Amino acid sequence: MPTSIRQVYVPSFGDESHITIMTAPIADPAPKEVQIKVLCSGFGGSDIAMRLGKYPGQKDAPLVPGYCLVGRIHSLGTSCSKFKKGDLVAAMTKYDAHAELTNFDEKYVVPCPEGIDLEQAVAMVLDWSTAYGMTYRGAKIQKGSRVFIHGLSGAVGFAAFTFCKMQGAEVYGTASESKHERLKELGVTLPFVYTNKDWITAMQNLGGAHVVFDALGFDSYDESWRILAPKEGGHLVGLGGNLDVLNGNEPRNQYVGIAKLLAKGMVPFCPHKTSFYYIDKDQKTFEPEMKELFQLSLQGKIHAPIKKRLTLEEVPQAHKEFHKYRDIGSVVVKVAEDDGTGDLHATEFK
Known part of the structure; x- marks a missing residue:
């Protein structure tokens, strides 16, 4: 049964007026997909280029941006067996990470260790x-x-x-x-x-x-x-x-x-x-290197400076101000609180 979620939405390509927050239904995951409750996602130049329709090889509008995420499994397609509901995971989705829920092919989803800082984890993904x-x-x-x-x-x-x-x-x-x-x-x-x-x-x-x-x-x-x-x-x-x-x-x-x-x-x-150099989820090195990065982060051997912290509602404004940010490092979007379950609560984003 489709679920109504909040998401960032680009109905057509253009300037910052071509991006908004909207409520829309998300379908149940396909047989080989998992549905992920997004906890944190990344934000960067790729999202801005996609809003303009200038990112290499991107799909046509309309689209939901968001290149990477960390979240918990909310539900599973009928053919999925790699994860269970509530598992902490990461994914380089290219699209759809600026949303409360997203569906993504299970084979490209990477397990994320419990206890890792979620902002650090999402910075590792891309x-x-x-x-x-x-x-x-x-x-x-x-x-x-x-x-x-x-x-x-x-x-x-x-x-x-x-x-x-x-x-x-x-x-x-x-x-x-x-x-x-x-x-x-x-x-x-x-x-x-x-x-x-x-x-x-x-x-x-x-x-x-x-x-x-x-x-x-x-x-x-x-x-x-x-x-x-x-x-x-x-x-x-x-x-x-x-x-x-x-x-x-x-x-x-x-x-x-x-x-x-x-x-x-x-x-x-x-x-x-x-x-x-480019990175792609199909590269055989992607998941092993992600797991290595998560361990380096947990061990305190690497630390990503966080340039800016956003809420989902602040993403449209970030499209206007990104080039003005003066600190160093990654920009992260906190989409939801982590209660460890993967459940979507009606009070989130209110």
């Missing part, structure tokens, strides 16, 4: 799993490597900084000047300002970077290429491409920029290589 995969697998950071990260104050950027330091790298990077003191408090020794370009000369004088993580994209790829280590060769890793969103501008199409990035690494006899 932001920190992206950073983990690209630093440990994508770039294979080595002890003593010089690593440069654009967007150190972002959720993925700070996570990448954390993992590179754990692997013994020397880490440099860019962030807006207003965030430098906070970054220094968190262990960054020398952040640069992207716009003044001092970082280019500084890194060249150091002998260049062995790895550059560039989440800005477009023109920034050419600048990042200039700071790769000329003698040893370097690896330029593109990801994200949220520069326009972060600046409050409408995002450009990323495909041309990514194609140019990859072409740079295909020149014969070039000492450098390029790649574009």
